[in-house]
Amino acid sequence: MKTEGVNLNPPEDIRSIIDSLFKFIDTEIVPLEKENKKYLDNEADMYEPSGYLKKEVIELRKYVRKKSASAGFLSMFVPESLGGMGLGPLASVYINIALHARYGPGRPLITPGKGLLITPLISGFVDGPSPVIEEMSDELKKAYLPLLLSGDKTLCFALSEPEAGSDIWSLKTRAEKRGKSWVINGLKQWITNGPYADFAVVFAVTDPDMLKQRKGGITAFFVEKERGWKVQSVIPYLGHFGSDTAILSFDNVEVPESHIIGEVNVGFFKAMQGIDIGRLAIGAICAGLSEWALNESIEYSKQRKAFGNPISEYQAIQFMLADSYIDTYTSQVLAIHCGWKAENSDTLPVKEISSVKAYCVEACQRVFDRAIQIFGGMGLTNELRLQDGWRLARTYRIPDGTSEIQRRTIARRLLKGDTKIL
Ligand SMILES: Cc1cc2nc3c(=O)[nH]c(=O)nc-3n(C[C@H](O)[C@H](O)[C@H](O)COP(=O)(O)OP(=O)(O)OC[C@H]3O[C@@H](n4cnc5c(N)ncnc54)[C@H](O)[C@@H]3O)c2cc1C
Known part of the structure; x- marks a missing residue:
């Protein structure tokens, strides 16, 4: 019997936000990135010997933050009660997947990597307003929210x-x-x-x-x-x-x-509100980056020849592509389903969010590892940003709860009777 099936594609309103975000990046940010290549491509030119970003990079990131605020993107996921657009967890999953699948890792004005976990394009709970500060006094909100929403301060x-x-x-x-x-x-x-x-x-x-x-x-x-x-x-x-x-x-x-x-x-419980949102976003970022690395791998394997044939004709390479597809597909379905559940439940689906964080991050590291292998020596070069993605995925296994802590959370929930799968 034929059914309508499960539609996991972004709904029309989110698709149009993604399209305008891409347009904004392509017209406003990519040219800026090109002009400032000398500060952004190579970490040796991005940082001071003390490990601080160079003042030029700090200024560029601030400029992007303010532009993004004026265009309405910086505070997309900030609750409406704090002056943001109030997009929920499902939108965050779709937008993060699409953004990272298109632009890849390690672009300091657009995506994380190169030692930077936050981007100036979209603020999150670690650098901007979020439910963590919802109960701030009115006096503080009045004084500081406008500065955070405009991108002037973080x-x-x-x-x-x-x-x-x-x-x-x-x-x-x-x-x-x-x-x-x-x-x-x-x-x-x-x-x-x-x-x-x-x-x-x-x-x-x-x-x-x-x-x-x-x-x-x-x-x-x-x-x-x-x-x-x-x-x-x-x-x-x-x-x-x-x-x-x-x-x-x-x-x-x-x-x-x-x-x-x-x-x-009661600050601990406040902290967890931010951390749970962060876990889902990290999962979605990784699910998008995996798609980027998979596409790079497919293209390169069709072009690169060894022993007279494109390497895509060898089963060892095909199996790597297939495994990376499986990792990417499962990551995206998992993150989208969990985003939907978070959006439509009265309480946050904690074990599902932990599953997304642990699975998508670990899968992303595997996908980048295979991509580097498929590219051979080129895969190791700093130039191609595959190592940026690998290092980022490896990093994400620690913050916002390590992979072990996610498994601990899942197991505790299961043992307390929360055994529902879907
Ligand atoms: C790049 C980066 C950015 C970060 N950003 C922030 C931030 O903005 N704000 C902030 O407050 N913190 C931040 N953190 C801190 C991060 O949340 C902690 O590093 C993380 O919670 C792990 O703590 P830890 O490093 O002390 O490791 P530990 O807690 O000491 O863990 C060491 C090892 O033991 C394992 N382990 C610990 N307890 C258990 C257990 N019960 N069962 C099984 N295994 C266990 C861990 O999984 C890990 O493998 C960041 C960390 C990094 C690396």
């Missing part, structure tokens, strides 16, 4: 510490009430956008007993850079010359009560 999301990564219950950063203020002391590590942010959303322990019992005890604060937090250093990783990730220090940084986001002692 923030960072400072949760992890040297002794607290997967295990957030080990946080050491303390916030103590003194009179009408809170005083924050501690060190935050691995903070994306930390080197360049104007504000930090900082998570600090406010009730050590609650923390010990894992019942809460963590509070989220909104802290402007002028209040005294410092970038201790940028952390270059995985062979990059620099990055957008930093160690931040808080040494008696004082903020008024109005800088608490939401309620005292």
Whole structure:
């Protein structure tokens, strides 16, 4: 019996947003990228020896952020209550897949890579307004939201510490009430956008007993850079010359009560709101990048000759292409289905989001690894950006919950009775 089937293609309204985003990038950003090739192609020219982006690159990224804000893209996924377009999780999946499948990794004005996890085109929970700051005081919203929405300023999301990564219950950063203020002391590590942010959303322990019992005890604060937090250093990783990730220090940084986001002692639950959105977006980015690498692999295998034939005629290459297709197809179906579920459920589908994060990231690394193999020596060159994609996928296995933590989350849900598959 024939049925209508499951239509996984983007609906018309999202398709038209994707088309206008592509038009915006092709007319406004790609020419800028070409003009500034000398700063953007090679990490040795992008970063200072300290690991900071060069001032020219910071300026270019800010310019793109502001352009993207004027064109309406920067805050696409920001809730309407905060002044954004309010596109939901399903739109985020479709748009991220399409964007990354078309432009590929490592284009500092358009896509992540080259040590940069965030792009200036679309803001996310680690650098812009998101449900994490929805419960900010009206006073703060009035003062800072317009600056974030216009792309003039950015923030960072400072949760992890040297002794607290997967295990957030080990946080050491303390916030103590003194009179009408809170005083924050501690060190935050691995903070994306930390080197360049104007504000930090900082998570600090406010009730050590609650923390010990894992019942809460963590509070989220909104802290402007002028209040005294410092970038201790940028952390270059995985062979990059620099990055957008930093160690931040808080040494008696004082903020008024109005800088608490939401309620005292429930900051952990706020943090998870951002992290869950981030996990789905990372999955979708990877599902798109896999498509890009698969297409590059198909094209090259048809052109490159060895032993008198295009290498696409050899079964060893065909099997790699087929395996990469299987990885890409499953990643995209998984991410789209989960985006749909997130959009249409009252509570976030946690085990499904963890499945997307773990699966799409790991699949993407496999697809880039095969692409490099299919390209032979050329695959290893910096020029082709396959290594950018491989390094990015390898990186994504750690932030926003490692692959092991995603599996832990899935298993815990299954064992608690959440065994529904679709
Ligand atoms: C590039 C990058 C950007 C980041 N950006 C941010 C950011 O913007 N803001 C922020 O707050 N943090 C950020 N992080 C921090 C990130 O969230 C942590 O690195 C991550 O949660 C892992 O913590 P960890 O590095 O301390 O590793 P650990 O938690 O020490 O883990 C070490 C190993 O043990 C495993 N492990 C730990 N617990 C378990 C368990 N219960 N069961 C099985 N295995 C386990 C882990 O999977 C891992 O393999 C970023 C990290 C990176 C690398």
